[in-house]
Amino acid sequence: MDNSPTALFDSYEQDFKQIISSIRDKLDGEAKGESAEQRKAALRRVEMELDEADEMISQMEIEIQGIPQSLKASFQSRLKSSKNDLTRYKKLSKDVHSQIARTDLLSRASPSGGATFSSDEPYGPNGDRQRLLAGTTILEDGSRRLLDSQRIALETEEQGADILRSLRGQREQIENARDTLQRADTSIDRATGTLKKMIRRMYQQRVVTAAIIFVLVVLICVILWFKLVR
Template sequence: MDDPNALFSQYENEYCNKSTDISRKINTASTLSGDARRKKLSEVDVDIREADNIIKKMDMEARSVAPERSRNLQNKVKEYKADLASLKEQLTKARSTAGDFESARAELGLGMDYASSSQAQRDRMLSGTAKLEQSNERLQTGKKLLAETEELGTGILANLAAQRETIIHSRDTLHGADDNISKARKILSNMSRVMLQNKLILIGVIAFLLTAIILIIYFKAK
């Protein structure tokens, strides 16, 4: 193929269609009861296995392309895996809810379809309201955590800036100390050179005086 991502895009479209179909069937199953509900949930089981196989194909295709494209495709695969995990969780909840409904109907001896009754509609509305309130609470908690994280990040940045200034000041101080040491080394070197010169001059003077004394003694002795 001319486009190396064409096969991945094909699998991607297949998964999106399958995911939409699974979600629709789960929602439909929530309006059913008894054998009809179990049959619809069994269909969802089959669809989820097919969706899982599609994701595996997408993963293999993502790993077979060039590294610069592979990373982006693998990120998409992770998102689809997370989506499928969410669908599986919805299916598990739907099954659990189905069991609860059947048990309640058996205990109450109801022969009517509970999901189609006004009480069922009211329960779904109450459940939706509760979920909305929970989502709002989680959103408020998330905002609070975000604000705290932002405040903490600001404090860390301020500390890092202060530490940077301290490091720069220390570096400048070390540079100044190095300069002073270099100057002192030069002065000591000059003093050593002068001392050596003075010592050589002194040795020369002593040698001259000794020579003069020897010559004077020699001529007097004559």
């Protein structure tokens, strides 16, 4: 098992490339098929795979934080390239969605009785044209909401990455504080040992001083006895 700091990034990048390849195949193949249901099913699968690709990008952003600084520049370039690929295929998927929606609207707006319309009213009666314009407006609103959702998701990912960086900094501060406490504990142990030695010496000096005083008292008593008795 590869335990290098770039192993997980490489793994997520490989998964991302496989997903992008699958998306490209679907957009170039099934999404351009003759059957409307086949195109819609292909686009639903593309949307799910785009979500998976987004998740891979998020994981790559997290893993790049742990890569050594000397290697980070090249991996940041690879991450940026992957983000550009994802953005391009999201736009392509949205364009295909719009084309299919317009085709559906035009097919529903076309006359069922085979009548033809002049070039002045290419969409048929005014009612059908109004419905087509309303449908186009709804589609554009949905596209704008989708873009807003994608922007919010990207901002959330950036905030998550900032939180991870903040947590990493706090962990380093805690580790430094723990090391400082360990050094202080060692210093306190040494100081405690020194104090105990000083206390023992103090008691020894007291005993010696008491012994000297006792001997002096005895000598004085002996001297006084000799003086008084003789």
